[in-house]
Amino acid sequence: MKFSFEAMICKVGINPCVEVPLHITAKMSVAKGYIPVKGKIKKHPFTQTLVPVKNAAYRLYVNGLMLKGAAVQLGDTVQFTIEEDPAPPEYPMPEAFKKQLAKNKLMPAFKKLTPYRQKEIVRYLGSLKTEEALQRNIEKVIASLKEKKS
DSSP: OOEEEEEEOEEETTEEEEEOOHHHHTTSOOBTTBEEEEEEETTEEEEEEEEOOTTSOOEEEOOHHHHHHHTOOTTOEEEEEEEEOSSOOOOOOOHHHHHHHHHTTOHHHHHTSOHHHHHHHHHHHHHOOSHHHHHHHHHHHHHHHHHHHO
16 A cells, blocks of 8 residues: 655754654554655655654655655655555675675674664665775775774
8 A cells, every 4th residue: 555645854863864654654564663665755766664763753764865866855845655565675795895894804793783774784885886986885884893893
């Protein structure tokens, strides 16, 4: 079942997001607290996960690809259409990233991240178009994991 709603894109911490109305999420199935969805922001398609917020509505994080694809920005009120995604996509870990995690003995540190964060990192790395961009971003993730480990 598809649901439509309008919401203003706001920022929570460093992340743009919108609150999904309770009457919509109440009709959806929750898996481990999260709700995988697919939908459109304006006419731009996306696949995302609704994230629970303690004592509040579920949040839909609006990533950079979604903002750019829909040509919207923080503060805009935008039309969203969402529906449950019964088979959320799997994102394979890039081999270069897997090798760097092993080389730096950081796989346990990566696995300590929330499943959502792991998925978003792997999804982002997999979306990069050039080898240079992939290597540059792998280095950033490795540096961040090394910081957290120490």
